[in-house]
Structures are given as structure tokens and as C-alpha cells.
Amino acid sequence: MLGTNSCHEKPEQNVTAGKPAFVAVDWGTSSFRGWLMTADGNALAETRGPEGMLHCATAGFAPVLADHLARLGGMQNLPVLICGMAGARQGWIEAPYLHTPTRLDALHDGAQRVDTQGDVRILPGIAQADAAAPDVMRGEETQLLGVTEPGFTGLVCIPGTHSKWVWIESGSVVSFTTYMTGELFSVITQHSILKHAVDHDAPSPAANDAFRDGLQRALDAPAGLTASLFSLRAAQLLGFQQQADGTARLSGLLIGTEIADAGSRYGTRHPVRLIGAGALKDLYASALAAAGFDVTIVDAERASQHGLTKAAIHLWGAQFT
Amino acid sequence: MLGTNSCHEKPEQNVTAGKPAFVAVDWGTSSFRGWLMTADGNALAETRGPEGMLHCATAGFAPVLADHLARLGGMQNLPVLICGMAGARQGWIEAPYLHTPTRLDALHDGAQRVDTQGDVRILPGIAQADAAAPDVMRGEETQLLGVTEPGFTGLVCIPGTHSKWVWIESGSVVSFTTYMTGELFSVITQHSILKHAVDHDAPSPAANDAFRDGLQRALDAPAGLTASLFSLRAAQLLGFQQQADGTARLSGLLIGTEIADAGSRYGTRHPVRLIGAGALKDLYASALAAAGFDVTIVDAERASQHGLTKAAIHLWGAQFT
Numbered sequence: 001m002l003g004t005n006s007c008h009e010k011p012e013q014n015v016t017a018g019k020p021a022f023v024a025v026d027w028g029t030s031s032f033r034g035w036l037m038t039a040d041g042n043a044l045a046e047t048r049g050p051e052g053m054l055h056c057a058t059a060g061f062a063p064v065l066a067d068h069l070a071r072l073g074g075m076q077n078l079p080v081l082i083c084g085m086a087g088a089r090q091g092w093i094e095a096p097y098l099h100t101p102t103r104l105d106a107l108h109d110g111a112q113r114v115d116t117q118g119d120v121r122i123l124p125g126i127a128q129a130d131a132a133a134p135d136v137m138r139g140e141e142t143q144l145l146g147v148t149e150p151g152f153t154g155l156v157c158i159p160g161t162h163s164k165w166v167w168i169e170s171g172s173v174v175s176f177t178t179y180m181t182g183e184l185f186s187v188i189t190q191h192s193i194l195k196h197a198v199d200h201d202a203p204s205p206a207a208n209d210a211f212r213d214g215l216q217r218a219l220d221a222p223a224g225l226t227a228s229l230f231s232l233r234a235a236q237l238l239g240f241q242q243q244a245d246g247t248a249r250l251s252g253l254l255i256g257t258e259i260a261d262a263g264s265r266y267g268t269r270h271p272v273r274l275i276g277a278g279a280l281k282d283l284y285a286s287a288l289a290a291a292g293f294d295v296t297i298v299d300a301e302r303a304s305q306h307g308l309t310k311a312a313i314h315l316w317g318a319q320f321t
Numbered sequence: 322m323l324g325t326n327s328c329h330e331k332p333e334q335n336v337t338a339g340k341p342a343f344v345a346v347d348w349g350t351s352s353f354r355g356w357l358m359t360a361d362g363n364a365l366a367e368t369r370g371p372e373g374m375l376h377c378a379t380a381g382f383a384p385v386l387a388d389h390l391a392r393l394g395g396m397q398n399l400p401v402l403i404c405g406m407a408g409a410r411q412g413w414i415e416a417p418y419l420h421t422p423t424r425l426d427a428l429h430d431g432a433q434r435v436d437t438q439g440d441v442r443i444l445p446g447i448a449q450a451d452a453a454a455p456d457v458m459r460g461e462e463t464q465l466l467g468v469t470e471p472g473f474t475g476l477v478c479i480p481g482t483h484s485k486w487v488w489i490e491s492g493s494v495v496s497f498t499t500y501m502t503g504e505l506f507s508v509i510t511q512h513s514i515l516k517h518a519v520d521h522d523a524p525s526p527a528a529n530d531a532f533r534d535g536l537q538r539a540l541d542a543p544a545g546l547t548a549s550l551f552s553l554r555a556a557q558l559l560g561f562q563q564q565a566d567g568t569a570r571l572s573g574l575l576i577g578t579e580i581a582d583a584g585s586r587y588g589t590r591h592p593v594r595l596i597g598a599g600a601l602k603d604l605y606a607s608a609l610a611a612a613g614f615d616v617t618i619v620d621a622e623r624a625s626q627h628g629l630t631k632a633a634i635h636l637w638g639a640q641f642t
Contacts, residue, residue, distance in 0.1 A: 127559060134556040162514075162551055178551040183513050191508040192501070193483075222544035223582045226575070230483055230499040235455040238448060254547070261544045 020044060021320045022079045023072060024308035025065070026301075027086035028052050028139060032064060033301070036072045039320035041309035047071040053085040061092040062116050079119040081312045083304065084139035087112065087122040097127035097136060101172045104145040108311040123311060126173055135178050139304070140164050143275050144173065146307030147298045155272045155293075157262070158300075159255075159284045161186075165262040177265060179258040182280075185251060188229065197233045198246040210245035214252025215259075215287050222260035228253050255283060259291045268292045275303045341365060342641045343400045344393060345629035346386070347622075348407035349373050349460060353385065354622070357393045360641035362630035368392040374406040382413040383437050400440040402633045404625065405460035408433065408443035418448035418457060422493045425466040429632040444632055447494055456499050460625070461485050464596050465494065467628030468619045476587055476614075479596045479621075480576075480605045482507070486583040498586060500579040503601075506572060509550065518554045519567040531566035535573025536580075536608050543581035549574050576604060580612045589613045596624045 021039035025032070030052035035043040051064040069075055087095030095112040110124030125138035140158050147156065150171045158164040161182040167175045189198050204210070217228055232249055235241040241249065272293045274284055277300045288295045313320065342360035346353070351373035356364040372385040390396055408416030416433040431445035446459035461479050468477065471492045479485040482503035488496045510519050525531070538549055553570055556562040562570065593614045595605055598621040609616045634641065 128555075129559050131556070131561045134552055134559045134561050136555045136558055177548050178555070179547045180513070180550045181547055184509075184547060184550075187508045187512040188505075191512045192504050221582075223578065223585065225546060226500045226502055226505060226578055227498050227582060229501045229505075231455055234449075234457045234499070235452070237457055238450050238455045240452045240455050257544065257547055261542075261548060264544065 018042075018044070020075060020078060022081060022312045022316060023069065023075060024305055024312070025068075025080060025082040025084075025086075026139060026142075026304045026308075027082050027084040027091075029054055029085045032068060033304075034068045034072060035305055036075060036078075037305065037309055037312070039309075039313065039317075041306055043305055045072050053088065053091050056086070056092070057090055061086060065116075065120070076118060079121070079312070079316050081111070081121055081123065081308050081315065083123045083142035083308060087124060088138055091122075093122065095122045095124040097125045097129075098141075100126060100128045100130075100176070101169075101174045102126055103172045104141070104148060104168070105150055105171060105310070105314075107141060107145055107307075108314040111311070111315065119316075121315065123308075126176075128176060133175070133177070135176055137164055137166075137176065137178070140166070140275075141173070142307035142311070143300065143303035144168065144307070145310050146303040146305065147273050147275060154270045155262075155266055156275060157272050157284065157288065158275045159280050160276075163258055165258075165266060167266050177262065179261070181254045181258045185254050189247070189250065192229075193233055194229060194246070194250065197236055197243060198250060199244045200247070201244075204242065204244035204248075206242070206245055207248035210241075210248040211252040211283065211286075212290070214249035215256040215290060216252075218253045218256025219260045219291055222257045225253065225257045251283060252287070255287050256291075259287055259293075263291055263293075271296065273298055275300050277301065339363075339365070341396060341399060343402060343633045343637060344390065344396060345626055345633070346389075346401060346403040346405075346407075347460060347463075347625045347629075348403050348405040348412075350375055350406045353389060354625075355389045355393060356626055357396060357399075358626065358630055358633070360630075360634065360638075362627055364626055366393050374409065374412050377407070377413070378411055382407060386441070387438075397439060400442070400633070400637050402432070402442055402444065402629050402636065404444040404463035404629060408445060409459055412443075414443065416443040416445040418446045418450075419462075421447060421449045421451075421497070422490075422495045423447055424493045425462070425469060425489070426471055426492060426631070426635075428462060428466055428628075429635040432632065432636065440637075442636065444629075447497075449497060454496070454498070456497055458485055458487075458497065458499070461487070461596075462494070463628035463632070464621065464624035465489065465628070466631050467624040467626065468594050468596060475591045476593045477596060478583070478593050478605065478609065480601050481597075484579055486579075486587060488587055498583065500582070502575050502579045506575050510568070510571065513550075514554055515550060515567070515571065518557055518564060519571060520565045521568070522565075525563065525565035525569075527563070527566055528569035531562075531569040532573040532604065532607075533611070535570035536577040536611060537573075539574045539577025540581045540612055543578045546574065546578045572604060573608070576608050577612075580608055580614075584612055584614075592617065594619055596621050598622065 025034045032051045034047045036045040047068045086092045111121040114120040126141045128135040156166045163179040163181045346355045354369045357366040368389045407413045432442040435441040447462045449456040477487045484500040484502045
């Protein structure tokens with residue numbers, strides 16, 4: 001089994017260890033990340049750039065891929081497996097959504113082969129085609145595959161621009177919910193009156209306390225978000241709070257609103273696998289613990305690499321050995 | 322008593338009827354509205370412009386006022402009473418906030434006289450200087466005075482960029498809550514991924530249904546706003562909803578979230594006076610009724626005029642007769 005919790009697994013001692021087997025690509029809306037992978041899931045080399053789907057929709061996908069393959073050492077003969085927005089309708093070619101409930105270990109069945117040089121395939125996203133709770137993901141499904149063992153039952157939280165909470169039962173994605181947490185943080189701090197209530201410089205020494213205050217306020221009264229937002233501004237006007245703490249407090253409010261709602265949908269008794277990176281991962285880990293969740297942290301890039309490797313083994317395993 | 326529910330009251334048959342007594346000004350962040358008023362609260366002439374506080378903070382307040390007084394017919398000798406952001410710290414002169422609980426019929430005691438030509442005074446705003454629920458208003462307090470009789474007990478809802486819900490007991494403002502409803506609508510439709518989910522052209526024939534759907538979703542699950550927002554986008558991607566209905570649905574979601582939270586704070590058993598204008602007033606009236614509130618509608622400009630008249634009578638009543 002591929003490890004899920006460590007970035008530094010020991011390569012197995014067999015003939016394929018250390019040998020490039022395929023190229024893994026996470027091709028998002030505004031970024032390209034590619035890795036030269038061994039058959040057992042280790043990244044031998046990495047390439048990254050800003051040529052996401054939005055860029056390539058006009059500039060073309062094939063030249064960008066060729067350029068990155070060259071940067072990986074001219075591995076044009078290896079198969080390439082892609083996840084993410086490159087498979088959207090407005091992407092390279094559409095890899096139509098699988099519909100919930102759907103087994104993660106069957107993701108590769110939905111892969112679409114691109115009509116281009118070499119063997120290039122794109123994994124599908126997952127849709128919740130339910131009129132009462134419509135939702136979609138592209139890219140996260142591959143991370144889910146990466147961080148779950150075949151019979152896994154539990155919750156996965158993937159924070160970000162559009163945070164995902166996913167309920168998985170016996171290895172199948174049963175339901176999920178997307179929260180606009182990161183995007184709201186961005187538009188509110190850039191375009192609303194609260195741009196005067198945050199300080200984009202280094203966080204204040206009291207930022208941790210401010211984050212916890214905002215978090216607790218949201219956990220206690222998640223329906224009050226749109227009032228709590230204005231309250232943040234009023235508290236500064238009246239001298240109760242400092243502008244230097246505004247960013248952390250707003251972050252706590254938005255993350256707390258998400259976690260409170262997810263907790264009421266999915267319950268807090270199941271362990272949560274948190275897929276994240278950097279400061280955001282740390283904020284969520286602390287917030288989830290405060291909300292009573294039992295959390296295991298998984299690095300986001302390793303999750304993508306593991307998921308792509310599992311699917312690649314299904315597609316090309318015979319030629320890897 | 323000044324009427325609160327009608328835009329067209331009959332002037333009383335006395336000697337002051339029809340005679341200009343003072344100039345009433347609602348001076349907001351980005352607009353100026355002035356009226357030549359009789360002592361019994363009728364507007365004889367009107368002037369309006371885009372020279373709000375933000376404009377005047379650099380261009381100066383006195384010349385803008387002089388210009389509008391000239392447009393009203395050269396009434397430089399009449400006293401002028403101003404409400405709104407002109408009294409903010411960054412305004413013309415600061416009219417410091419009164420603190421809750423505060424009697425509405427004592428608003429005029431907080432009026433600040435401006436060191437300028439003529440008798441020009443600015444009414445104060447109201448602050449809720451409570452560290453657990455800090456909040457501020459400027460301009461709305463004058464509307465509250467305008468729409469309530471001296472012993473009034475009940476709720477007032479003032480929808481807008483920053484919607485206010487105000488609990489008034491025996492003519493005193495006891496507590497209030499501001500919701501960033503209108504501003505969130507604006508930044509989300511202009512700057513988030515949902516700009517692709519709304520259509521700024523004429524509303525679709527099904528807009529009313531879409532508004533009610535969004536409203537009901539928020540009333541049922543107000544803590545889920547940040548998920549419902551993404552869901553709106555996903556529903557269109559999956560073909561469940563139309564882009565033409567996106568604006569109405571988003572509006573329903575945000576207004577419903579506000580009303581659900583206000584209802585849980587203040588209860589739904591008290592009658593609500595709704596101060597509004599135009600399409601927004603109609604949306605709120607329908608939403609409040611759907612949420613079980615008993616609503617009376619008051620025109621926003623008449624509310625400002627009435628409040629300014631009540632305060633003006635306290636300040637200069639002796640010279641009006």
C-alpha cells in the first residue's frame with residue numbers, strides 16, 4: 001500500500017525502484033505541477049509553472065506539456081497521467097464526471113486518452129448530480145484516492161479556495177460539500193469595506209488569539225457570518241480590536257463557519273483526514289481539533305502523487321514491472 | 322404626530338403649512354440628498370448629487386452644501402440639519418456616537434454645530450459599544466426616529482449595503498445588528514467565480530421562483546451559506562439551474578441568511594417596520610412575510626425626512642411658529 005502520512009517513504013528494494021515509470025501531472029485552473037514518478041510512487045523530479053487551464057485554453061495544452069516533459073529530462077516516451085481542470089469541458093479534452101456514489105479505485109476507468117503524441121490520459125472529476133445538493137470536484141478525487149485505503153470509511157477535508165468535505169464509505173465517495181471559504185476570504189479582503197479592517201503585512205503577535213476568537217464565534221453561531229463580518233469592522237472603529245489582528249480573525253470566522261456546517265452535516269465522531277499544505281493546513285488542523293475532530297494530516301502534493309500512482313498502476317502496471 | 326406609512330400626507334391647515342422652515346440633508350458615503358422642508362415635515366423641493374463623504378473629504382463639505390442650498394432656491398438663511406456620514410470621524414465634523422441604550426427623541430441633544438456660515442448641525446450616529454457585539458450606525462438612527470412614535474416597542478429592518486436590524490423598546494434603541502448582505506451580493510457577483518453564475522441583464526420570468534428557492538434554502542439552513550454559494554455554480558454546471566436565475570437565487574440566499582439570523586436573535590413575534598425603497602424593499606417585504614414576520618413598509622426617504630423634522634422641531638421649533 002502507498003503510505004499516506006509521510007513525505008519520505010523508503011523506496012522498496014526491487015528492480016523498479018528508482019526507475020522512471022510515468023509522468024504525473026496535477027493541472028489546475030492556474031497552475032501546472034508535474035513529477036517524474038517511479039512505479040512505487042516516488043517523485044524523482046519535479047516541474048511547475050503558472051500555465052493552468054485558463055492560460056492553456058488560449059495558448060494550447062500540448063506545447064505546455066511538451067515543454068514540461070523536456071524539463072523533466074526528455075521523458076517523451078513515458079505515459080502521462082493528468083488530474084484536474086485540464087479535464088474540464090473548457091480544458092484540453094473533457095473527462096466527464098463520474099457520479100456519486102462512485103468507487104475511488106475505479107477512477108482510472110473514467111480516464112480519457114488525449115489525441116496527441118504519446119500515451120496521455122486525463123482522470124475524471126466527480127459530480128454530485130443531486131438537484132438538492134449539486135456539487136462538483138476536479139483534482140480532489142485523485143487526492144482522495146491517494147489518501148484512502150481500499151475499504152476506507154470516514155471524512156476527508158481539503159481546504160482551499162473551494163474547500164471540500166467528503167464522506168467516503170468503504171472506498172466509495174458517497175457525498176461531498178464545497179465551501180467557498182478561501183475565495184470569500186480573498187474577495188472580502190480585497191474588495192469589501194473589510195479591506196480597511198485587515199493588514200496584509202506580517203501577522204501580529206496576537207494573531208493566534210484573534211484566529212481562535214473568530215473561530216469560536218463562528219462555531220457558536222455559524223448562521224451569523226454576515227453579521228460577524230460587519231462586526232469585525234465595527235469592533236475596530238470602537239477600539240475593541242486591532243487592525244493587525246483582522247486577517248486572523250476573519251480567517252477564523254470563515255473557517256469556523258465551514259467547520260460548524262460540515263460538522264452538523266457529517267457529524268464530528270468520524271476521524272478526518274486533512275489534505276493540505278503550509279499555513280492553511282496548520283490553521284485547519286488547529287480549528288478541526290478545537291471543533292472536536294480527530295485529525296490526521298496528509299501533505300497535498302503527496303496525496304496527488306499517490307492518487308495518480310494508484311491510477312497509473314491500474315492503467316499501465318503491466319509495463320511497469 | 323408625523324405619519325410613518327404614507328408618502329403623501331395632507332399638510333395641516335395652519336399658518337406654517339407650505340412655508341420653508343429648514344433644510345434637511347441625508348449626507349451619505351457616496352450621495353447627497355437635500356430637501357427644503359416645512360415645519361410639519363413636507364418636502365417642498367429636493368436636490369441630490371453624488372458628492373458623498375468620500376468626495377467631500379478631499380473636495381470640502383462647505384462648497385457642496387452651498388451649491389445644493391442654491392439649487393433649493395437660495396435658502397441660505399434657513400437652519401440646516403444633516404444626518405449620515407458627514408458626521409463621521411472622517412466627515413465634516415465628528416458628531417460622536419450616542420451609545421445604546423439611547424432614546425431616539427434625544428438624538429438632537431447629540432447634534433454638533435458646524436463652524437461655518439449659517440446654523441448647520443449634524444446629528445450623531447449610534448454605537449453599540451459592547452465588545453461581544455460591537456456595532457455602529459450613521460443615518461439609520463434618524464430614519465428610526467422618523468418611523469417610530471415616542472413609546473414604540475418593536476423591530477425595524479433597514480435593508481441595504483449594510484442591512485440593520487434594530488430592537489427598540491419604549492422609544493429607546495436597545496440593540497442592533499448589521500449584516501453585510503448588500504455588499505456581499507455586490508463583491509460576490511463582481512469578483513468571485515459566481516460572476517459566471519449571474520446574468521446582469523433583465524431577470525428571467527422564473528426569477529421570483531428562484532428568489533424564493535434561494536430564500537427558503539437559507540431560512541432552512543442559514544449556517545450553510547458558504548456552501549450554498551458554491552452550490553449555485555455547481556447547479557448550473559450540472560444543468561439543474563439557469564444562469565438567468567442566478568441573480569435572484571443569490572439574492573434569496575443572502576437575504577434569507579440575514580432574516581434567519583435576525584429571527585433567531587430577536588424572535589419573529591414582534592411586528593417589523595421595514596424601511597426601504599424600490600425593488601429591494603419589495604424583495605424584503607416578500608421575504609419577511611415568508612419568514613413569518615408581520616411587516617409594515619415605510620419609504621426610506623420619508624423616514625429620513627420625518628426623523629430630521631422631528632429633531633429640527635426640538636432644535637428650532639420656537640422659530641418655526
